[in-house]
Amino acid sequence: MRDERLSVYLHVPFCAGKCGYCSFYSTPPVRGEVEDYLDALEAEIRYWRSRLGAPSLRTLYVGGGTPSLLPPRTWSRLISLIEGLGNCDALEEATVEANPSSLNDGHLELWSSSFFTRVSLGVQSLDDAELRCLGRRHDAALALCAMRRVLRFGLSLSADLIFGVPGQTLRTWAASLSGVRKAGARHISTYQLTLEPDTPMGRRMPVLPDGYPFYRYVQWYLPRLGLLQYEISSFASPGDECRHNLAYWRQENVLALGPAAWGYLDGRRYENPRTLDAYLEAARRGFPDPLEGGELLRQRSRAVEAAILALRTRWGIDRTDFSARWGEGLLHEVEGLLAELPPHLLRDDGRSVSLSPAGMRVGNAVWSELLRLTED
Ligand code: SF4
Secondary structure, three states, X not given: OOOOEEEEEEEEOEOOOXXXXXXXXXXXXXXXXXXXXXXXXXHXXXXXXXXXXXXXXXXXXXXXXXXXXXXXXXXXXXXXXXXXXXXXXXXXXXXXXXXXXXXXXXXXXXXXXOOOOEEEEEEEOOOHHHHHHHOOOOOHHHHHHHHHHHHHOOOEEEXXXXXXXXXXXXXXXXXXXXXXXHOOOOEEEEEEOOOOOOOHHHHHOOOOOOOHHHHHHHHHHHHHOOOEEEEOOEEEOOOOOOHHHHHHHOOOOEEEEOOOOEEEEOOEEEEOOOOHHHHHHHHHOOOOOOOOOXXXXXXXXXXXXXXXXXHXXXXXXXXXXXXXXXXXXXXXXXXXXXXXXXXXXXEXXXXXXXXXXXXXXXXXXXXXHHHHHHOO
């Protein structure tokens, strides 16, 4: 592997119920399933440990689903399993996702006394009408209480917020943003609500407000609250950027554990079995090479992907690094396409080229242009 230290994404597939907008795979835990999941995870970790040796972990992200749905005694076992994968002593960051409706002091006690450094809380909104509309299982008061508790245990707090919710206004959006910031979040991820037709909200087909003014607003407002935009959807105070996500954006190796988890190892993108049943079946068969069905990107596609991922971030494409890794020819091709864009979409200090805030607002159109380079 190119990097000796490894980032790990571990997926917990359980949720208490389905939020109205959610199209991710998750399942309510029925009797015995959590134990089956942990047994399979133990087998998967054994598999990777024998294949990779005992890697030193750089970043860890436990996402879901709802990791905080697992009770603290189950979490004790989960932490031991993670420690069994490799060396956790040099972890730069370890994040766990939590839902205000299930997070309790037992979790926080355990996480803060182990290697976890950070909690990513699914706040989504601090407006009760919006939370009801989204089908969340908590109200604003519970979310605020959860944020205070995370900080009380000395963990760093990140909050997810959604914009483009039916009935949402710039006033309620501003109140959610300032509310989570005042509550102590040093990192905020913002997502535009999109609805798949097979979700409860999607079936009702509500009219969604235009997301553009909300995105413009967050780009203007959060920097005034001390959180700088460092990626299309992410804002942080300096030094509080999510290192695990940076591993994805820099195409570093990320090992996937658990059902429906995505990984990236040595240029191969792969996905674990998508459902709990399929994952348990893979465990019964001894995890036949998880990378087998993955997608090995051609060198040129990897280079274009590297350019797109770099442009998602405020650091952009470092010309020296890019040409050292992918060759000067490809750098010139990327620069040639970027030169066709209106200049106000870009920032260029000579050493690197990145998207301006205006460029980030039309990121999808920029990616489409760059993807032309992968066409034969
Ligand atoms: S808690 Fe998260 S993963 Fe679970 S249903 Fe809601 S949005 Fe989906």
